Amino acid sequence: MKKSVLLLITFVLALTLAACGSKNANNGGSASPSESASQSADNAGGDVSGSFIASGSTALQPLVQQVSEKYMAKNDKVSIQVQPGGSGAGLSQVAEGTVQIGNSDVFAEEKLKDADAEKAKSLVDHQVAVVAMAAVTNKDVGVDNLTKDQLVSIFTGKVTNWKDVGGKDEKIVLVNRPASSGTRATFEKYALGTKSQDLAGSIQEDASGTVRKLVSETPGAIGYLALSYLDDSIKAVQYEGVEASADNVASGKYPVWAYEHMYTKGEPEGAVKAFLDYMLSDEVQNGDVTELGYIAINKMQVKRDVDGNVSNK
Amino acid sequence: MNLPESRSTADPAPPQTGKIAKHHLEEWRGKAYVYLCVLLLVVIIFSIVVFIASRGLTPFISQGVSIKEMLFGLKWAPEDDTPVFGALPFLVGSFSTSLIAALIAAPLGICASIFMTEIMPKTGKSVLQPAIELLAGIPSVVYGFVGLSVIVPFLRHTFPGQGVGIMAGAIVLSVMILPTITSIATDALRSLPAGLKEGSYALGATRWQTIARIILPTTMPALLTGVVLGIARAFGEALAVQMVIGNAPHIPHSLFESATTLTSIITLSMGNTTTGSLHNNALWSLALILLIMTFLFVFIVRLLERRVKRS
Numbered sequence: 266m267k268k269s270v271l272l273l274i275t276f277v278l279a280l281t282l283a284a285c286g287s288k289n290a291n292n293g294g295s296a297s298p299s300e301s302a303s304q305s306a307d308n309a310g311g312d313v314s315g316s317f318i319a320s321g322s323t324a325l326q327p328l329v330q331q332v333s334e335k336y337m338a339k340n341d342k343v344s345i346q347v348q349p350g351g352s353g354a355g356l357s358q359v360a361e362g363t364v365q366i367g368n369s370d371v372f373a374e375e376k377l378k379d380a381d382a383e384k385a386k387s388l389v390d391h392q393v394a395v396v397a398m399a400a401v402t403n404k405d406v407g408v409d410n411l412t413k414d415q416l417v418s419i420f421t422g423k424v425t426n427w428k429d430v431g432g433k434d435e436k437i438v439l440v441n442r443p444a445s446s447g448t449r450a451t452f453e454k455y456a457l458g459t460k461s462q463d464l465a466g467s468i469q470e471d472a473s474g475t476v477r478k479l480v481s482e483t484p485g486a487i488g489y490l491a492l493s494y495l496d497d498s499i500k501a502v503q504y505e506g507v508e509a510s511a512d513n514v515a516s517g518k519y520p521v522w523a524y525e526h527m528y529t530k531g532e533p534e535g536a537v538k539a540f541l542d543y544m545l546s547d548e549v550q551n552g553d554v555t556e557l558g559y560i561a562i563n564k565m566q567v568k569r570d571v572d573g574n575v576s577n578k
Numbered sequence: 579m580n581l582p583e584s585r586s587t588a589d590p591a592p593p594q595t596g597k598i599a600k601h602h603l604e605e606w607r608g609k610a611y612v613y614l615c616v617l618l619l620v621v622i623i624f625s626i627v628v629f630i631a632s633r634g635l636t637p638f639i640s641q642g643v644s645i646k647e648m649l650f651g652l653k654w655a656p657e658d659d660t661p662v663f664g665a666l667p668f669l670v671g672s673f674s675t676s677l678i679a680a681l682i683a684a685p686l687g688i689c690a691s692i693f694m695t696e697i698m699p700k701t702g703k704s705v706l707q708p709a710i711e712l713l714a715g716i717p718s719v720v721y722g723f724v725g726l727s728v729i730v731p732f733l734r735h736t737f738p739g740q741g742v743g744i745m746a747g748a749i750v751l752s753v754m755i756l757p758t759i760t761s762i763a764t765d766a767l768r769s770l771p772a773g774l775k776e777g778s779y780a781l782g783a784t785r786w787q788t789i790a791r792i793i794l795p796t797t798m799p800a801l802l803t804g805v806v807l808g809i810a811r812a813f814g815e816a817l818a819v820q821m822v823i824g825n826a827p828h829i830p831h832s833l834f835e836s837a838t839t840l841t842s843i844i845t846l847s848m849g850n851t852t853t854g855s856l857h858n859n860a861l862w863s864l865a866l867i868l869l870i871m872t873f874l875f876v877f878i879v880r881l882l883e884r885r886v887k888r889s
Binding site: 323349350351352353354356357358361376377378381438443444445447460463464465466467468469470471475478479482483486 | 658741857
C-alpha cells in the first residue's frame with residue numbers, strides 16, 4: 266500500500282518534470298502558443314484577462330511589482346508575475362518568447378549586439394520611467410562638487426587622493442559596479458563619457474543597498490547610486506555644479522539619467538497592452554513612479570535616443 | 579496491507595497462485611520504483627553537466643577565446659572593445675579563500691568533535707552539537723550581511739586596507755563550513771572501535787596520550803575527508819563571499835585588499851548579460867571550471883575513503 270502510494274507520487278513527479286521540460290524546449294524557439302492564446306483579450310466589455318510574466322532589471326522591479334499588484338487588485342482576471350534577474354536575462358527571455366515583458370535599464374540595442382542584433386529589432390520599447398544617478402561619497406572627504414574631468418580621473422585611477430580634487434588628504438576608495446551592470450553603463454556613458462577601469466583595490470558590488478552601506482562606512486569611498494537610494498548616511502556630490510534632483514533631470518540640466526524600459530516582442534496586445542497603458546497613466550506616473558524615487562516619463566522636457574542624442578520634446 | 583487481503587476474498591482464483599503473483603508484483607514494483615528514481619537522478623546529473631559543458635565550451639570552440647588565456651590570463655575585461663577573459667584572479671581568489679577558511683575551521687571543528695566524543699560526551703551531545711548544527715541552518719545571505727556589518731568594519735579598523743578581501747571572505751566561510759567538518763569528524767571518532775581506546779588506557783596511557791597517539795592518527799583519513807568536503811562547500815559558496823570580498827578582478831597584494839572568486843563573478847554578472855553573448859558564455863566557462871573543481875574534490879574524498887577502508 267505504502268509502496269504503491271510512493272510509486273504514484275514518483276510517477277506524478279516524473280510526469281510533471283517531463284511536462285515542464287518539454288514546455289521549456291518549445292519556448293526556446295518562438296513565443297509559446299499557449300501563453301499568447303491565454304492573453305487574448307476580451308475586448309467586448311473593455312476589461313481584459315490573461316496571465317503574463319515580466320522579468321529582468323532589479324532596478325525597475327520594485328516599481329513593476331507595486332504597479333502589478335495594484336493592477337491585479339483592479340482586474341482579477343489578469344495575473345502578472347514579476348521576476349528579478351537582471352536586464353540581460355530579461356531581454357534574452359523576452360526575445361526568446363519565454364516571458365512577455367522584458368524589463369531593462371538600457372536600450373535593447375546596447376545589450377543585444379553583433380550576432381544578436383536581429384533579436385533587438387523584433388522588440389518594441391516602452392519607456393515607463395526615468396532613473397537618475399548621482400556620484401556619492403563618504404561624508405568625510407570634504408568635496409561638494411566634481412567636474413566631469415575630475416570624475417574621469419578618479420574612476421580611471423589617475424587621481425588617487427582626495428586632496429587633488431579639492432578635498433582632504435585621504436586615499437580614494439572606488440566602489441564600482443561589475444562590468445556588465447546597466448547602472449555602470451549609464452554612469453560611464455553620461456557622467457564620464459568613457460569606460461571606467463576595474464582597478465586593483467577597488468570594490469565592486471551590484472546591489473545598490475550594499476554600495477550605499479560600503480560608501481557610508483569606508484573612509485574616502487566614492488560610488489554612484491540611483492536617486493531613490495540617497496539618504497543621510499552618504500553625501501551626493503554635484504556634477505559640474507548641478508545638483509542631482511528630479512527637477513534638474515526633467516529640465517535636462519542634469520545629464521546622468523537613463524530610461525527604464527519594458528520591452529515586448531512585437532506590438533503588445535490584450536492584457537499586456539492594458540497593463541503597459543496603465544503603467545503610463547497619470548495615476549501611476551504621478552503616484553507610484555514618483556513615490557518610489559523614479560522620475561515620471563511625462564515630466565521629462567527632453568528626450569534621448571539610443572545613441573545618446575538629447576533633444577527637446 | 580489491506581488491499582491484497584480484500585482482493586483475495588473477492589478473487590475466486592486459488593489462493594496459492596495469487597500469493598506467488600503478489601510477491602512477484604511486489605518485487606517488480608519495488609524494483610521499478612528504485613530504478614526509476616536512479617534513472618531520474620542520473621538523467622538530472624547528466625543533463626546539468628551536458629548543459630554547462632555545452633555553454634561553457636562555446637567560447638573556446640567558436641568564439642576565439644583560448645583555454646590558456648582563460649586559465650592563466652590576469653586581465654578580465656569582458657565589456658571592452660576587444661574583450662579579454664583571464665580568469666586566474668578568480669581561481670586564486672577561490673582557492674585562497676577556501677583554503678584559509680579550512681585552515682581556520684579544521685582545528686576548531688576537530689577540537690570540538692574531540693570534546694564531544696572523548697572529553698564531555700554528555701554536554702557535547704546535548705549542547706555543543708545542536709549549537710554547531712544550528713550554524714548549518716543559517717541562510718548564507720545572513721552570513722554575508724553579518725560579515726559586511728561586523729567583520730569588514732573590524733578588519734578595516736585593525737589592518738591596513740578597506741576591510742573587504744580574502745581574509746573577510748575566509749572568516750565568513752570558516753564559520754559556514756564548521757558544521758560540515760565537525761559532524762564528519764564526530765561520526766568518525768564515535769565509530770572508532772572501543773577496544774582501541776581501552777587497550778591504550780590499559781597500557782597506562784593518559785587521556786591526552788590516547789587522543790594524540792591513538793585516536794587522531796587512526797581517524798586521520800576520515801578527518802581529512804571532512805576538511806576536503808568543507809573546502810568543497812567553501813569553494814562553491816557564492817552569496818556570502820560576494821558580499822564581503824570586494825569583487826575587484828585582480829590578484830590582491832594582501833589578504834585585506836579587494837579580491838574576487840569564481841562564484842562571486844558569476845552571481846554578479848550572470849543576470850546582466852544576455853544569453854548567447856560572449857560575456858555570458860565566458861561566465862558559463864567559469865561555471866564549468868567550478869564544476870570540474872568540485873569533481874576533483876569528490877575524487878580526493880573517494881581516495882581518502884579508500885584509505886580509511888584499508889586501515
